[in-house]
Amino acid sequence: MSAGEQDLVPTGQYANPGGRRGTRPRPATAAGDVDTLAGMPPTTLLLAAPRGFCAGVDRAVLIVEKALEAYGAPVYVRHEIVHNTHVVESLRREGAVFVEDETEVPEGAVIVFSAHGSPPEAFANSKRLGHTLIDATCPLVTKVHHEARRYARDRMDIVMIGHEGHQEVIGTMGQAPRSIRLVETPEDVDALDYGADANVAYITQTTLSMDETSAVVDRLRQRFPLLHQPKNDDICYATQNRQDAVKDLTSQCDVILVVGSQTSSNSKRLVEVSRDRGTPAYLIDSADDIDPAWVDGADTVGLTSGASAPEVLVEGVIEWFRAQGLQKVRTVTVVDEDVEFAMPSVLARRLQQSG
Numbered sequence: 001m002s003a004g005e006q007d008l009v010p011t012g013q014y015a016n017p018g019g020r021r022g023t024r025p026r027p028a029t030a031a032g033d034v035d036t037l038a039g040m041p042p043t044t045l046l047l048a049a050p051r052g053f054c055a056g057v058d059r060a061v062l063i064v065e066k067a068l069e070a071y072g073a074p075v076y077v078r079h080e081i082v083h084n085t086h087v088v089e090s091l092r093r094e095g096a097v098f099v100e101d102e103t104e105v106p107e108g109a110v111i112v113f114s115a116h117g118s119p120p121e122a123f124a125n126s127k128r129l130g131h132t133l134i135d136a137t138c139p140l141v142t143k144v145h146h147e148a149r150r151y152a153r154d155r156m157d158i159v160m161i162g163h164e165g166h167q168e169v170i171g172t173m174g175q176a177p178r179s180i181r182l183v184e185t186p187e188d189v190d191a192l193d194y195g196a197d198a199n200v201a202y203i204t205q206t207t208l209s210m211d212e213t214s215a216v217v218d219r220l221r222q223r224f225p226l227l228h229q230p231k232n233d234d235i236c237y238a239t240q241n242r243q244d245a246v247k248d249l250t251s252q253c254d255v256i257l258v259v260g261s262q263t264s265s266n267s268k269r270l271v272e273v274s275r276d277r278g279t280p281a282y283l284i285d286s287a288d289d290i291d292p293a294w295v296d297g298a299d300t301v302g303l304t305s306g307a308s309a310p311e312v313l314v315e316g317v318i319e320w321f322r323a324q325g326l327q328k329v330r331t332v333t334v335v336d337e338d339v340e341f342a343m344p345s346v347l348a349r350r351l352q353q354s355g
């Protein structure tokens, strides 16, 4: 059941329910410039809340904007600051230069490390090159880094549950590369060559699906009865809340659309959560990606967005449906969020000095 529901939301007044602010990209699709449905439009569009920007993404985007303000362009950013094409393009237009490796950045330049976290050697390289380094790693990812280092100091074998190649996984495994093994599935756990009495601890990527992770943790417990686990779950509040909101929508919707980029782990998990409950779901970068066939014949459509997707893109999707003749838009809220993270001290000081 929903914790709360609000009635019709007037056009143009969609607060960002998962964060304090949006970013500036314009809606990708204007009403009147859309593919049309063959049949009747859906009667109702249900908006999940919370959705969109989490506190870590909000902070990371703000860090780049404030760094541009305080130091001037160019400000280099190691990796996409958050996994959203529109956010990255918008910051690029403001003067951010995205690189995959800190060693590509000129000596003495200003560099921001992305919200996903970076391995220690990236920090060492930046220091050697005399960069002004501003670390936008989400504090909840930093917490997992601390756990990894602590387990490694205690000489434990660490199992990280996560997706190979994801930037957060690279950053976390880099904290203790000789002690951490990556698993994605229960079968990967079976393949670990530790003995049953091994001193094993696990950590997880922050943006996984709860259901998928619990199957892997169950298998770890079966194999390693002495398994150590983090005091608090590593899957972050924003991931959990957005998944709970989608679960809530699945019982009320014929189909769910998730606004987010293909590179966004938490957005892809939202699609999976819906499909696992039998409700078709599709990931779209913006309204431009909607295939009318997905929603043709649907009475109620659900709409949410990943933690790195700006609200303006959700508004674009709402406009798309209005252009088709949609009548009702309703927000379904499962929980209110009020999490905020402070600016890194190096940037806060600089902003203070520049008045």
Ligand code: SF4
Pocket: 054, 055, 056, 057, 115, 138, 139, 140, 141, 206, 207, 236, 237, 238, 239, 266, 307
């Ligand atoms: S999804 Fe969670 S861990 Fe990732 S940036 Fe947002 S708050 Fe931080």
